[in-house]
Amino acid sequence: MMKKFISTLLTVFVSLFVLTTNLQAQKGKLTGGSEHSMPGWFKQSFLDLTEDVEEAKEEDKHVMLFMTLDFCPYCTKMINDNFVEGAKHQKYIEDNFDVLGINIKGSREIVVNEDLTLTEKEYADHLKIQYTPTIIILNQENEIAVRLNGYRSPENFKLVLDYVKNKEYKNMTLTQYLDKVKNKTYYTLKSNKMFKDIKDLSKEKGALAVIFEDGSCTQCDYFHNTTLKNKDVQKELSKVTVVRLDATSKEKIVTPEGKSTTAYDWAKEIKLDYRPGVLLYNENKERARIDALLYSFHFKEMIRYVSGKYYSKYNTFLDYLGPRQDELLNQGINIDISAKN
Incomplete structure (x- = not known):
């Protein structure tokens, strides 16, 4: 009887060990982060x-x-x-x-x-x-x-x-x-089949991405050649109406809030000085803004944050990002936050 009990106990321990090992093996990896240090010439300060x-x-x-x-x-x-x-x-x-x-x-x-x-x-x-x-x-x-x-x-x-x-x-x-x-000769605007030609944005009640570009954009070639060609980014953008505006244009448009303006005046009014700048709307309200370089993983997750209405649960994208990364890693999905794709 005792031998049978010990044998059963050993079987349970072995099963738990194998299960734990498999779970650990299946967990995804987060890569693409890089260490950096402050340059030696930065001021040494008491931070007053x-x-x-x-x-x-x-x-x-x-x-x-x-x-x-x-x-x-x-x-x-x-x-x-x-x-x-x-x-x-x-x-x-x-x-x-x-x-x-x-x-x-x-x-x-x-x-x-x-x-x-x-x-x-x-x-x-x-x-x-x-x-x-x-x-x-x-x-x-x-x-x-x-x-x-x-x-x-x-x-x-x-x-x-x-x-x-x-x-x-x-x-x-x-x-x-x-x-x-600023020099407006760095970049010539590129077309993309995802971009919709819509002048009255107030009619778009669902998820909407409004992209601002102009000739001063030093990051737009990377945006088109890498970010927008990423399959995960394309999958998320397929759930969103995507409109690209020339930020120098004086053509009349209607904002999602219903205001008549131009892309030029709109960008100045909201002080959007980064290109490509992206305004993300859902239900005619701006829910997030991309006004900095984002590599593909963070870009597609920002789109998902708005299209999936996760702003209702998380006040900021950063609040959303931590649990989302854990969710993907626990599913065995690898995450690369670098510029490789």
């Missing part, structure tokens, strides 16, 4: 922004906050393209800006002003950070002059740097400035 701004002002500089996250591929690309020594505009940045590295999940204390002290994570929550990197540039009165969500190419980033360095923020918005100075 009032003092940092005053010190920068003495040299007629501005304080720039580079807000990052561990293993963020967009952060690595931004650092490599713009901040590492030898990058095209690195010396210009170093000469005109005191750059501070901030980890949006970090625990260091930031003295924002005399009335507000927060940890790095609390500060990121306070600013409602949705993308990494996020670039915050402060004016010389310790107020936010510029906020950039996500990666910017060296060509586009230099225009923003000039805007701040020359204190043009005193005279106009960044969107107005870029409209005046």
